[in-house]
Amino acid sequence: MSVTGSVAGDPPVTPTPEAVESGGWRRHALAAGFLAPAAIFLGVWIVYPTLTTIWRSFFDESGDEFVGLQNYQTLFTSDVILTAIKNNAIWVLVVPALVTSVGLVFAVLTERIPWSVAFKTAVFMPMAISAFAAGITWRIVYLQEPDRGALNAGIAVVKDSFSSGGVLADARPSSDALEGTSQGTIRLAEPVGRGDIALLGLTAIGSSEVPDDAEQAVRPEALQGGIRGVVWRDFKPGGGTAGEVEPDELGLPGVTVKLRTSGGGAVGSTMTATDGTFSFDEVESGEYSVAIGSESFSQSFGGVTWLGEKLVTPAILISYLWIWAGFAMVVIAAGLAAIPRDVLEAARTDGGTEWQVFRRVTVPLLAPVLTVVFITMLINVLKVFDIVIAIAPGSVQDDATVLALQMWRTAFGGSNDFGVGSAIAVFIFLLVVPILALNIRRFRREL
């Protein structure tokens, strides 16, 4: 929740009003009056619950029986909680470093760009949106069907323009020598044996669908003890003879050809070369069928399952970066603006390249700001909740879960185990205590 609750600041001056001894108790009463409302809120809603939760974590589900450290033992034996710990470790290792570096890159790149305000506004905007709404926004991006999910649609476009997938989408046998359709397999009607040549001519392939690396189809030489053949586009402008390899007919590269025994047992599988030829070199005598594998026909891209158990955590991390990069950028840009120009200019005139200046001067000078961003993100990541519950579908929440989410699920999401729930909360608390100590030390130095 806390956006900036990281590092304590340094007040410019600490003007302790000295001449206030007179009327001591009245002044103290006044101070107490000003502080009372805050004290009540902090005491009742933060201090008292914190102590109670620590106490509660040593009792069982119902709170009646003292169980010692048993709830903490559960943290490290329950599969789901272990997953939460593991996932949170990934978050801790990846997110603060990633967000800080991306923010640094953006801040440096936009520094001398006249239209940087537009860029910064676009990148910073997600900060205003709730993590929950951002989660739903990204869930629409991650929809699996390439027809509906923008990310998979983008991948489908790239895939289509780079791969030869779908070459044989509507392919048909060019002659009676073959049977079958592109919906299943296309195979030679007659069985073949050693030394035979299998001619697999196909038609109804648009010229734009033929892979760019396709070459003139070649009728291979027969091979003693083996079966050779060719898969080619049995069509040329102005006609030609079906079932014969002729000049200007292209081979179809990258097609899977399968060899089976007449009983249907698989013997081998190979890919065609750029001229469409293929070869099964050592084949025992007997009758075989030659078929084009169904995987060669149009496999329309079904979309990456972003929100399945494997990719759900990286997917959520990306959307989290989308939210927080703007924060890092703005804070680092402010730090960058505070670096004296002449320091950078001096480094440049001393012959430093832009990269050297960046590495040796800019980054070291920015170190305090980078630390602030890093620590802020560290605290945020330990408490991340909304975006996980929003993006991860119910079925993979066990795989995507993190500590804060698992705490809520344990205590309020059905099983209502306040004992283990408290233990998870204390565990999160223990993880932020070192940061807390750091904050206080810094602040006391500055006070």
Place this chain on the structure above:
Amino acid sequence: MAHAETAGPITAPPAEDERLSARILRFLGRAPVHIFLVVIGLLWLVPTLGLFLTSLLSPGDFGDQGWWQLFSEPSKVTFENYEAVFDNDTLISALFTTLIVAVGGTILPIIVAAMAGYAFAWLDFPGRDWLFILVIALLVVPLQMALIPIFSLYNKLGIFDTTLSLILFHTAFGLPFAIFLLRNFFIGIPRDLMEAARIDGASEIRIFLRLILPLGLPAIASLGIFQFLWTWNDLLVALTFCRETQPITVAIFSQLRQFGANIELIAPATFVSLIIPLGVFFAFQRYFVEGLLAGSVK
């Protein structure tokens, strides 16, 4: 040449054409940076744009293709989904709940924190620094630590499932940051002003109301925006302490189970829920950024 450059800005200007060519070269050298930033900036807008355009598609059209179909067929835009959202009593009352919680959860902590911030900045009392360090310590207490005990407390007090319960919780957890921010701002108010007012015989309460609050307005504005965004955007607290009294996030959350089948409801409801904080953000962007920097860097 290098010496001339470092010697000072007022050197003889180089020949006009030389400068022009240098500028063109520099621009070309930076062209990849411009292109990169344009691409990244657009990419950053895509998810939100996608949500908005999805909310303008009828369920049937969305079943065919994603929101980008609106670029080729803009006539498919429909506001029926929004009409349905505004006819939906649950969602409307949820928006109301969110508004009440956000306004209450913004004003109350500002008042409480301004008082405390003033005491920490300008009143002298024993243990002041230690108490302030305690406040800073509370800054990082995860709110998970409070959920279970407060859940029990609210049940005992009988305020479970009310907007009040949310406002009080948000106030408490907003306070450490709020006190921290305001104290640091108040302490920067010139001391002469304070002393002059005290010599004039103004009471501390008067000084607080007439001097500190008006002068502290920029910090209060920053704080108000933060607090408003936090409370408006909250899901966890409301999910824990409310059943019937649902803010908009919870109302949408309860629809998520059928995600995919009911996007015509979820997309516009989500967009409505985020357009208000977005408006606040754009209207007060300056204060937002200033508060952010005051809280994290200074």
